Amino acid sequence: MDIEAVDIVDGQKSAAKTRTAPLFRAAQRSAHQNPIPSSSPAFSTPVHPIRNSKPPEPSKPSILPILLPPATLRPLAFRTFTKKHNLTLTSSALQAFATFIGKHCGSGWREEGLAEKVLDEAAKSWKKDGGGVIVPGEGDELKSILRDLERSMRGGKPSQQRGLSGQRSFAFENTSGDTTDLGPSPGALGREDSEASLGLSALGVEDSGDTTSSEDPRRWLKIVGAFDQPRLIYNVNQKHFEAASTVPSLLPDPSHKTHLFRHRYNLIHQRLLRNESFQSSSVASARTNSLQRSSSTIATTQQAYKITPIANLLGRSGSSHLLLGLLTTSPTGVLTVNDLTGCIAIDIQHARPVPEDGAWFTPGMIVLVDGVYEEEGSSTGPGLDGNRGVGGTVGGKFIVFSVGGPPCERREVTVGVSGASKDGYTSAGAGFGWVDFLGVGSERAAGSAMRRIETNVLKRASSGDLAAGRARMVICGEVELDNAKTLQALRRVLGLHAAEQADQTPMVMVLMGNFVRHAVMAGGSSGExxxxxxxxxxxxxxxxxxxxxxxxxxxxxVPGDNDPWASAFSAGAAVALPRNSVPDLFTTRIKRAFSTAGAEAEKATGKRADGEAIWSTNPTRLTLFGPAQEVVFFRDDMSGRLRRNAVTFRPLQAAAQSESNIGPDQKGNGDATAMDKEQESSEATDVDAAVETAESYIPTSKAQDSASSAALSDLQTARKLVKTILDQGYLSPFPPSDRPVLWDHAGALQLYPLPTALVLMDPEAPPFAVTYEGCHVMNPGPLTPPGRKGVAQWMEYDARTRRGRTREIRL
Known part of the structure; x- marks a missing residue:
């Protein structure tokens, strides 16, 4: 009996053992004999019931229950749930597991490893059912899992016959004596799948190892509008994201405006605290103090940066500090920095931007300022004497020496992708890997499976020429339909790609507004x-x-500011973000064109085409293979608004002249201007020497020099724009008076985590494709660029290389 019980638990019971012995087989009845015996004594009904033909099931081994304290089970539960499955048990859940294991596993819970098997099976079932990171003990989910475990317990361990993890390996005997397997083999289902708990159902895929379900990458494409993505709020106490509890509204309470800026500040603050430059080590600090006491000539490690709350500046006049806050302008016109504790006026007379001419700084941005606090007898800000301390404006002023944006964080760090695993795919580590930011699955749940599918599908969809391929996205900007040249250029672009093979045409074509040159229904030339x-x-x-x-x-x-209905009252001014799609009233003819094309394809090939037109919002997000790739599309006159509202610093020549009066001994390591000039002069000397020693030298003309300088200027502008936006992690870092924002939907403007690619359609900026901290930022520019007649330009993004390039064609 013991050997047969072990075979049942391991799911390896053979066919020979399932056959009944002749002694226990039922007697053969004739065809006319009733198989159901009568209960009447006249028909000699036996006293005891007739045995069935199936053998008796083995009796359950008796388990002596014990009283297991939760504190004794806690180390094993932590090793199984937290270390192995990345889950967290609450105290009530630990108590429930301790009671269950003590009752059903008995005294062998530790020596025989029974408790570990129960905890492991429960953790798998919890993640299969889509449970969260924290396992509570009060809900019905854990009670349901424990009930299923109780029904499947055999000898103090969960039986594989019940299939808590979705396993079915029953073997039945048919009439011929052979066994019939009604499910996959135990080897195929016995592996641990810790990534199937979240997000895979939204994509319609199961992580079963089959990655050849579709060769078309458009099968894994999803458009997420600004009003459709989940509304997440960062919880400072739990250091985690949670779903917003309030119902979004276009006319919310005024307190939601405060929550908008508070949420932006909390996101950047936690991002900085996880940066290496802001993390201090107690071991390093102790070692530094001992080295300083022993010898002053030994070089010590650089100390970590520390952010000082503004309220803590009181009483610390003359000391240097690093502040993180929102840059604003007071009603009296004084620049101030605000954080969650207070506000202080700043003096940027001696301030330099970091990097030099590398980013814009406007009111509405969250910045890092380094300087010295000076406490004055007469306050310079509004209401400084009456509102000292927390919540008010701190008296005095802050002399700023340097201003910089918060350092950006790569997408891999945010979602917790730690590196390549043994099978060649990235695995999730620390970070917000369990958070589903777009409703397509989190990194922990669907990341590994989607990357396997991405590798196989894009490999099959690729061709020898990188200029062609199914995994391309064609992006056309500023498609002004009231301009005949724009329609001509669009026809040329469509004809160029329609001439390709059907399996090599681009999977996505994005047309970005404005779709008219002037605001519609505002009395402009674009009409009603x-x-x-x-x-x-x-x-x-x-x-x-x-x-x-x-x-x-x-x-x-993707619409622009001139498209209805927002343009009806804005008259071409900046409208509130995010803005809705173009109304269906204007798009019926285009939808009819897609329906006609699909019917023609079905008539010719017998299979209906799945091409479609999606009228999305601004901004909008495109996800490819779930959380593997995310592309953000945004239409805004960003560079012009930054230039109009940016804070002006002293010219570099004036700063260098003022620093030239300082002796060489007084210059510190922060004299980056002089160092840059020396480096530039040395580089220029090296270039001149190399040119003189060359065998052949062809002098460049003035036109070539001006063209190269213009290209360098455009590249500098592109880098400056990209760094400004990505460091803020927000698509509209402006005051509400300059760029209104719908407070309850401001989460759609967040760039956290950083997307794989960002398409920033800005007609005032030059076309570019720049990569910064792993995020590829592109500006396609207008479809018909101004000043260039007979040319159509657009951007093509390749999902295989995750890079874009500008293309042009003559009309």
Whole structure:
């Protein structure tokens, strides 16, 4: 009996053992004999019931229950749930497991490893059911798992026959004596799958190892609008994201405006505290103090930066501090820095930006300022004497020496991708790996599975030429439909890609507004609603000429500020973000064109095409293979607004002249200006010497020099714009008076974690493709660039290389 019980637990019971012996087989009945015996004594009904043909099930081994304290079980539960499955048990859940294990495992819970098997099976079931990171003991989910465990317990351990982890390995005997397997083999189902608890259901995929379900990467494409993505709030106490409890509204309470800036500050503050430069080590500090006492000539390690709350400046006049706060302008016109504890006026007369001419700093941004606090007898800010301390404006002023943006954090660090695993795919470590930021699955739940699918699908979809391939996205900016040249340029772009093979056409084509040159229904030259609908009817006529594109490509339309209905009252000014899509009233003809193309494909091939047109919001997000790739599309005149509102610092020449009066002994390591000039002069000397010693030297003309200088200037502008936006981690770092924001939907403007790519359509900035901290930022520019006649330009993004490039064609 013992040997047979072990075989049942391990799921390895053979067919020979399942056959009944002849002694216990039921007697053969004739065909006319009733198989159901009568209960009447006249028919000689036996006293005892008739034995069935199936053998008796083995009796359960008797387990003597014990009283197991939760404190005794805590180390094993921590090793199983936290270390192995990245889950956290509450005290009530630990008490429930201690009671269950003491009752069903008995005294062998530790020596025989029974408790570890129960905890491991419970953790798998919890993650299979989509449970969160914290396992509570009060809910019905854990009670349901314990009930299933109780029904499957055999000899103090969970039986594999019940299949708590979705396993089914029953073997039954058919009439011929062979065994029939009704499920996958135990080897195929016995592996641990810790990534199938969240997000995979939203993508319609199971992490079963099958990554060949679709060769078209558009199968794994999803458009997430600004009003559809989850609303998450960072909890400072728990240091984790949680879903917003309030219902979003376009007219919320005024307190939600405060929560908007508080949430932005908390995100950047926690991001800085996890940065290496802001983490101090007690071991290093103790070692530094001992070295300083022993010898003053020994070089010590650089101390970590420390952020000082503004309220703590009181009584510390003349001391240097590093502040993190929101840069604002007071009603009296004085620049101030605000954090959660107070506000202080700043003096930027001697301040230098970091890096020099590398970013813009405008009111509405969260900045790092380094300087000295000076406490004055007469306050310089509004209401300084009456509102000292927490919550008010601190008296005195803060002399700023340097201003910089908070350092950016890479996407891998935020979601906790620690590196490559043994199977060649990245694995999740620390960070916010369990947070589902877009509703397509978290990194812990779907990251590894989606990356396996991404590798296989993109490998099959790729071609020899990187300029072609299914995994491309075509991005056209400033598609002004009221301009005949724009429609001509769009036809050229569509014809170029429609001439390719059906399996090599781009999977996505994004058309970004403004779709008209002037605000609609605001008395401008673009007309009213009737004219606006006629513009889209012209676009539908142009699209109908290329049915191949309509049948195999997803078209995404991102509106601008001049598109309805927001332009009806803004008259071309900046509208509130995020803004909704173009109303369906104007898009009926385009939808009809896609339906016609799909019907023609079904008539020709017998299979209906799945091309579609998606009218999305501004901004909008595109996810490819779940959390593996995220692309953000945003239309805004960003660079012009930054130039108009940026804080002006002293010119570099004036700063260098003032520093030239300082002796060489008084200059510290922070004299970056002089060091940069010396480096530039040395580099220039090396270049001149190399040119003189060259065998052949062709002098460049003035036109070539001006073109190269213009290219360098455009590149500098692009880098400056990219660093400003990504360091803030926010698409609209401006005061509400300059760029209104819907307070309850401001989470759609967050760039945290950093996306894989960001398409920033800014017609006032030059076209560029720049990578910063792993995020590839692109600006396609207008489809018909001003000042260049007969040229159409657009951007193509390749999902395989995760890089974009600017393309042009003559009209």
């Amino acid at each position: 609603s009737i004219e606006y609908k006629e513009y889209f009817d012209s676009l539908a006529s142009a699209l109908s000429d290329y049915p191949t594109m309509l049948q195999n490509t997803t078209f995404v339309f």
